[in-house]
Amino acid sequence: MLLVNPQSRFQQKALNAVTMPDIPLNLACIAAVLEEDGHVVRILDMNVIETKHELVNRLSEMDWGVLGFTGTTSVILNCYHAIRVMKRVARRAKVVLGGWHASAVPARTMEECPEIDYIVKGEGEVTIKELVKAISSHDDLSKILGIVYRDALGNIVENKERSLIKNLDDLPFPALHLLPMEAYREIGFNTIAGYFKKDLYISAISTSRGCTGRCTFCADHVINHHTCRFRSPEKVVSELKHAVEKYHVRIFFFMDPHFTLSPVRARKICELIIKEKLHIKWACQARVDSVSPDLLAIMKKAGCTRIGYGIESGSPKVLKIMKKGASIVQMRDAIRWTKEAGMMAVIYLLYGMPGEMIEDVKLTRQLLWQLQPDYVNQTIAIPYPGTELREQAMREHLIRDDRWEFYNYPFGNVLEYPGIEKIFR
Numbered sequence: 001m002l003l004v005n006p007q008s009r010f011q012q013k014a015l016n017a018v019t020m021p022d023i024p025l026n027l028a029c030i031a032a033v034l035e036e037d038g039h040v041v042r043i044l045d046m047n048v049i050e051t052k053h054e055l056v057n058r059l060s061e062m063d064w065g066v067l068g069f070t071g072t073t074s075v076i077l078n079c080y081h082a083i084r085v086m087k088r089v090a091r092r093a094k095v096v097l098g099g100w101h102a103s104a105v106p107a108r109t110m111e112e113c114p115e116i117d118y119i120v121k122g123e124g125e126v127t128i129k130e131l132v133k134a135i136s137s138h139d140d141l142s143k144i145l146g147i148v149y150r151d152a153l154g155n156i157v158e159n160k161e162r163s164l165i166k167n168l169d170d171l172p173f174p175a176l177h178l179l180p181m182e183a184y185r186e187i188g189f190n191t192i193a194g195y196f197k198k199d200l201y202i203s204a205i206s207t208s209r210g211c212t213g214r215c216t217f218c219a220d221h222v223i224n225h226h227t228c229r230f231r232s233p234e235k236v237v238s239e240l241k242h243a244v245e246k247y248h249v250r251i252f253f254f255m256d257p258h259f260t261l262s263p264v265r266a267r268k269i270c271e272l273i274i275k276e277k278l279h280i281k282w283a284c285q286a287r288v289d290s291v292s293p294d295l296l297a298i299m300k301k302a303g304c305t306r307i308g309y310g311i312e313s314g315s316p317k318v319l320k321i322m323k324k325g326a327s328i329v330q331m332r333d334a335i336r337w338t339k340e341a342g343m344m345a346v347i348y349l350l351y352g353m354p355g356e357m358i359e360d361v362k363l364t365r366q367l368l369w370q371l372q373p374d375y376v377n378q379t380i381a382i383p384y385p386g387t388e389l390r391e392q393a394m395r396e397h398l399i400r401d402d403r404w405e406f407y408n409y410p411f412g413n414v415l416e417y418p419g420i421e422k423i424f425r
Contacts, residue, residue, distance in 0.1 A: 028174035104386035222386035254284035270302035288334035314367030315360035379410035
């Protein structure tokens, strides 16, 4: 089975320079369970394929029985293109697509790309094992939870959803040996303080899955249903140690949407990193309402050098519209404490939420001046499939053009409402 990560690098080179290489940890997790089941698996990351000749060589390595793809809404057209190109080479292969986009709009996805044979909705580890077995044995597909497929008449069939994996500690470590680790090291990524250079091996780790937040612009619940499931601190640090010792990784990005959701657990992970003397550097994302000076101090001691916070807006009105659940005071405290602890504070701002006016933008700029973060990531609100924002936009006819090419992150051009033109003038 060949697992493919479609092209997802930014067209703006400046954004690539401050962004973690798009390491397909999700595909490495899928590969791990398939290898555990005895399958031969490879991962093809289109972000590091430089020539057509190199692509053809990789596709010609084996007679692939299954091509597996992943893709968010922002890269779904790249994904469709990759599927069509690769299907012309690997003609007998069945095509499987997973990820947030396909999970949110499976029928539309299959209609838009007829080359797709199956969609895996939600978490893929258990479903993909059952599906690959059914494909090879020509078994009945109707009993496999969490898949979408075409029946003998060509009708799209959507099976019942699969429950979330209860114990994440039961899963094997991601198959990092299948990833182009050397290429990721060479890509590297920079920050203002230069912590993440190109001379060290980089990887990613997921210490939990899901977020309990209710932000209207976020699609996390499409897969995780507004819940968060934790891996044990011992399992997390065991994986970190494995990556350090076997793959010489020294820089990690913690992919959790909310690493500090459980401050007690976050502290325990840090204590174990220190105890094991891993000497790593890492970055994570957190919410401003879940950090404290004491927690930030031990995170710094454990090697954390950069924390990203979803500030989103400096307007209490807009924060309420977003259902952000955080206050301006908490924002000020979290950024100040982070910088005092000696870590970089990165903030994310989101403009163009329905109802936001120029007065709200002025409040955001005012807050930005007060916070003085080390780096700012500014994006435009995009009504991704599965989000409450999309439901509102569809209901109130706020979408100017629903073609996926307008959903490109971070500067999608989808929403239209009275007053928005003044914000982006």
